[in-house]
Amino acid sequence: MDGFIDISLNALASAMFVAMAVSAMFVMLVRTWDLAGKLFGRRSPFSGHILYEAGHPLRIGLTQLNASCSTGLAALVFFLLAFVAALLLRRDGWMDFAHRWLQILFCLLLASALAYFVYRLATLARLRRRLVFARDAHIAVGHGLQRTLGDANRIFHHVSGGSLARESIDHVVVGPSGVYAIQVVVRRPGRGESDEPGVTIQGNELHFGKSDETVSIAGLSARRKLLSRDLSRIAEQPLRIRSVIALPGWQIREQNSDSHLLVNENLLAMIRGWSDPQEYLMNDQVAAISKFLAERCTNLRP
Numbered sequence: 290m291d292g293f294i295d296i297s298l299n300a301l302a303s304a305m306f307v308a309m310a311v312s313a314m315f316v317m318l319v320r321t322w323d324l325a326g327k328l329f330g331r332r333s334p335f336s337g338h339i340l341y342e343a344g345h346p347l348r349i350g351l352t353q354l355n356a357s358c359s360t361g362l363a364a365l366v367f368f369l370l371a372f373v374a375a376l377l378l379r380r381d382g383w384m385d386f387a388h389r390w391l392q393i394l395f396c397l398l399l400a401s402a403l404a405y406f407v408y409r410l411a412t413l414a415r416l417r418r419r420l421v422f423a424r425d426a427h428i429a430v431g432h433g434l435q436r437t438l439g440d441a442n443r444i445f446h447h448v449s450g451g452s453l454a455r456e457s458i459d460h461v462v463v464g465p466s467g468v469y470a471i472q473v474v475v476r477r478p479g480r481g482e483s484d485e486p487g488v489t490i491q492g493n494e495l496h497f498g499k500s501d502e503t504v505s506i507a508g509l510s511a512r513r514k515l516l517s518r519d520l521s522r523i524a525e526q527p528l529r530i531r532s533v534i535a536l537p538g539w540q541i542r543e544q545n546s547d548s549h550l551l552v553n554e555n556l557l558a559m560i561r562g563w564s565d566p567q568e569y570l571m572n573d574q575v576a577a578i579s580k581f582l583a584e585r586c587t588n589l590r591p
Contacts, residue, residue: 304375305399311371312364319360341447341586343431343460347424354417361410368403423475426537426554430473431460433557438462443579448516448586456512459535462560463578467568468520469560471533472509476502478538487540490549495534506534506549523581524574531568533560 333339342348434444442464447457460471474495489496493510494503513530521528532549541551550563570578 300376302396304372305396307375308368308372309399309402312368315367316360316364319363323356337587339587340445340583343446344424344427345447346457347420347427351417351420351424354413354420358410358413358417361406361413365406365410419477422477426475427459427473429537429554430471430535430557433554434460434462434471437558438464438560441465443575443582445579445582445586448582456508458509458512458516461516461530461582463570463575463582465570465572465575466561466564467570468517468528468530468578469533469563470509470513470516470530471535471560472506473535473537474504474506475537476504476539487542488536488551489543490534490546490551495536497539509534510548520578520581523577524570526574529568531563533563 431444431446438444442462445461445463447459448461449457458470459473462469462471476497478497479500487498490506493507494505496503509532513532517528517530520530533552534549535552535554535557537554539553541553541556544551550559552559
């Protein structure tokens with residue numbers, strides 16, 4: 290039979306070999322281009338004047354993930370196009386050097402690799418949905434702080450927590466009423482969970498409704514203490530940083546902690562009422578602290 294249905298094992302193995310080679314070359318070219326951009330790209334002349342925005346690490350992570358997904362999908366399209374083209378051209382000689390059992394093994398290996406590749410793309414797609422939710426939650430809190438507190442306060446995002454170089458505080462508010470550290474805890478409410486008793490604090494853990502899942506806030510306390518030490522030096526007086534935990538999408542029905550204020554994206558105005566006259570700052574102290582925080586959260590990426 291001289292039709293497309295009559296495909297020999299050699300033709301199938303050869304087509305898969307060609308398709309895999311084309312896809313690999315495409316991915317290598319993309320990676321080489323990215324690497325060249327990082328090695329030879331020029332630093333922006335404005336990088337020293339650009340501050341981090343709300344959800345900065347998630348924005349960067351999502352950009353990188355989108356690039357990986359785009360590259361993977363494009364490589365898959367190239368694979369399919371090259372595979373079909375190789376079958377139509379009937380170039381059977383690519384795998385003549387291999388015995389029949391090697392051709393079968395080669396086809397099975399490539400088919401397994403292709404299946405795993407598709408699985409990885411599906412996994413990345415699920416991860417992207419989670420990152421988008423987390424990014425939007427951080428942006429919602431950051432914009433909400435700007436709307437409710439931005440008139441008399443300075444707001445900084447992704448502030449380094451002192452010597453813990455890899456850790457950061459999501460938002461820091463500085464104003465005449467004092468300094469507030471806002472940490473965003475992202476957990477998508479399950480079906481019906483948003484109508485449950487809400488979030489409570491027990492010790493150094495957050496408890497979500499009736500769920501057994503908990504989230505530790507011990508790291509937040511450590512970062513806040515380190516930042517308080519640095520800001521006390523700037524303000525030339527002992528400075529307490531009040532801890533605010535934002536939980537977008539969750540109901541806050543009670544405040545059962547004296548050390549932390551629980552809010553969601555709709556209750557950020559509660560921060561205004563959580564103050565102590567003994568912790569008020571002078572204008573020159575606010576200016577000095579703001580300058581220090583601006584230097585700490587300057588976006589120095591190229």
